[in-house]
Amino acid sequence: MDDLIESILGIAPGSPLAELRRRRPEALQHAQGAYxxxxxxxxxxxxxxxxxxxxxxxxxxxxxxxxxxxxxxxLLEKAGAQESIMLAEDLSAAPMEGRLAALLRYAxxxxxxxxxxxxxxxxxxxxxxxxxxxxxxxxxxxxxVPYQVRVIAGLRAMLDEGAAPAAAKEKAA
Amino acid sequence: xxxxxxxxxxxxxxxxxxxxxxxxxxxxxxxxxxxPAQRGSAYFRTLANDPGSLGERGALxxxxxxxxxxxxxxxxxxxxxxxxxxxxCVYCTSVHARRFADLSKQREAMQRVLEEGHGVExxxxxxxxxDFSERLTLTPGAVxxxxxxxxxxxxxxxxxxxxxxxxxxxxxxxxxxxxxxGETEAPG
Numbered sequence: 001m002d003d004l005i006e007s008i009l010g011i012a013p014g015s016p017l018a019e020l021r022r023r024r025p026e027a028l029q030h031a032q033g034a035y036x037x038x039x040x041x042x043x044x045x046x047x048x049x050x051x052x053x054x055x056x057x058x059x060x061x062x063x064x065x066x067x068x069x070x071x072x073x074x075l076l077e078k079a080g081a082q083e084s085i086m087l088a089e090d091l092s093a094a095p096m097e098g099r100l101a102a103l104l105r106y107a108x109x110x111x112x113x114x115x116x117x118x119x120x121x122x123x124x125x126x127x128x129x130x131x132x133x134x135x136x137x138x139x140x141x142x143x144x145v146p147y148q149v150r151v152i153a154g155l156r157a158m159l160d161e162g163a164a165p166a167a168a169k170e171k172a173a
Numbered sequence: 174x175x176x177x178x179x180x181x182x183x184x185x186x187x188x189x190x191x192x193x194x195x196x197x198x199x200x201x202x203x204x205x206x207x208x209p210a211q212r213g214s215a216y217f218r219t220l221a222n223d224p225g226s227l228g229e230r231g232a233l234x235x236x237x238x239x240x241x242x243x244x245x246x247x248x249x250x251x252x253x254x255x256x257x258x259x260x261x262c263v264y265c266t267s268v269h270a271r272r273f274a275d276l277s278k279q280r281e282a283m284q285r286v287l288e289e290g291h292g293v294e295x296x297x298x299x300x301x302x303x304d305f306s307e308r309l310t311l312t313p314g315a316v317x318x319x320x321x322x323x324x325x326x327x328x329x330x331x332x333x334x335x336x337x338x339x340x341x342x343x344x345x346x347x348x349x350x351x352x353x354x355g356e357t358e359a360p361g
Contacts, residue, residue, distance in 0.1 A: 016331075020331050020332065020335055021335065023243075023332055023335075024236065024240060024243075024332075024335060024336070024339070026232065026233075026236035026240065027233065027236050027240070027339055029232075030229050030230070030232040030233035030236065031233055033228075033229035033232070033233075034226060034229040034230045034233055036229075037225040037226045037228070037229050038226050041225050041226075042225075043225075045223075063313065063314070064314045065313070065314065110349050110353045111349070114262075114348065114349045114352035114353050115261045115262075115352050117352060117353040119187050119356070122188060122353075122354075126188075131222075132188040132189060132222040133222045133223045134223075135188055135222075135354075136188070136219065136220055136222040136223040136226070136227075137223040137225075137226055139349075139350060139353050139354055140220070140223060140227075140230060140350065141226075142349070143346045143347075143349035143350045143353070144226075144230070144346055146342075146345035146346060146349060147342045147343060147345055147346040149313050149342075149345070150309050150310070150338070150341055150342035150345050151338060151339065151342045152313075153309060153313035153314060153316050154309055154313075154316065154337075154338030154341070154342065155338065156316075157316050157317055157318050157320060157321055158318075158321065158335075158338075160317060160318035161318040161321060162318075
């Protein structure tokens with residue numbers, strides 16, 4: 001099974017961490033499933049695959065997760081979406097116009113300051129032609145990347161423990 | 174920390190939730206994959222507007238919070254309450270603080286954390302869980318193997334640690350959804 005988190009961390013098949021993760025098979029299956037449904041759904045509604053990858057790239061950059069950002073950037077490169085990459089990677093406060101810019105600003109507020117979302121924020125998305133389904137999809141997407149970021153960060157710390165965990169456990173016991 | 178409570182807090186969606194009577198088969202199936210106690214809530218019915226993501230995300234939430242063995246459920250609830258506080262999500266904090274209190278019978282300890290922050294936590298296991306939960310929530314890029322040592326010292330094994338990471342990550346997700354898609358009605 002393709003697993004984005006394992007490929008990003010370079011977790012080898014059969015390694016202790018790979019085996020540990022397989023003790024929670026549903027967490028693997030549905031994290032990968034959510035990734036697929038959010039980034040490349042069969043029916044993307046009014047939010048294209050390119051827009052979705054650009055939003056994911058933006059959140060990964062805001063979270064300072066270079067490896068995850070590289071992955072989403074790769075999806076955009078494959079789609080030849082250079083302009084979307086430029087917009088998503090422009091973290092300056094320079095005013096940007098257009099639909100993708102507005103979506104990226106929504107990703108910024110949900111990703112980094114969700115308490116600041118108001119009814120007006122959501123109504124502005126509706127005014128851009130997004131349906132309730134589109135709004136939920138976009139919000140799910142920009143809220144899911146932070147999940148990936150923290151699983152990757154937690155697992156990286158566990159990988160870095162290297163051979164130490166068994167010894168530490170014995171000491172604790 | 175006065176704004177955090179384990180009393181019931183209201184939540185009003187900013188877009189129309191799906192009504193069960195008029196749900197499409199795909200929306201119904203997605204709701205069925207969510208925890209039984211919560212699938213009728215306004216929040217889950219709001220997420221059902223996009224059944225594809227809810228089906229996978231609902232099933233992920235379910236296994237992260239309720240899968241058997243591994244990290245005890247009370248610890249998962251405690252961790253997610255601390256994460257929700259760090260993210261400023263009053264609604265999620267109230268739900269998971271209440272579940273922790275119900276499961277652990279440690280209502281007073283939870284109340285103290287709600288009022289004064291987890292720095293007042295004296296139970297070493299809970300303190301280690303709370304410290305790590307806040308660190309991975311606020312500065313994921315800065316978390317190193319050294320941060321795992323207090324959890325190891327508190328006796329968490331490999332599977333418990335994996336469950337803890339999943340719980341913390343899940344609420345990076347849940348807190349953002351909850352705060353964006355609806356309005357929390359301030360308690361009191």
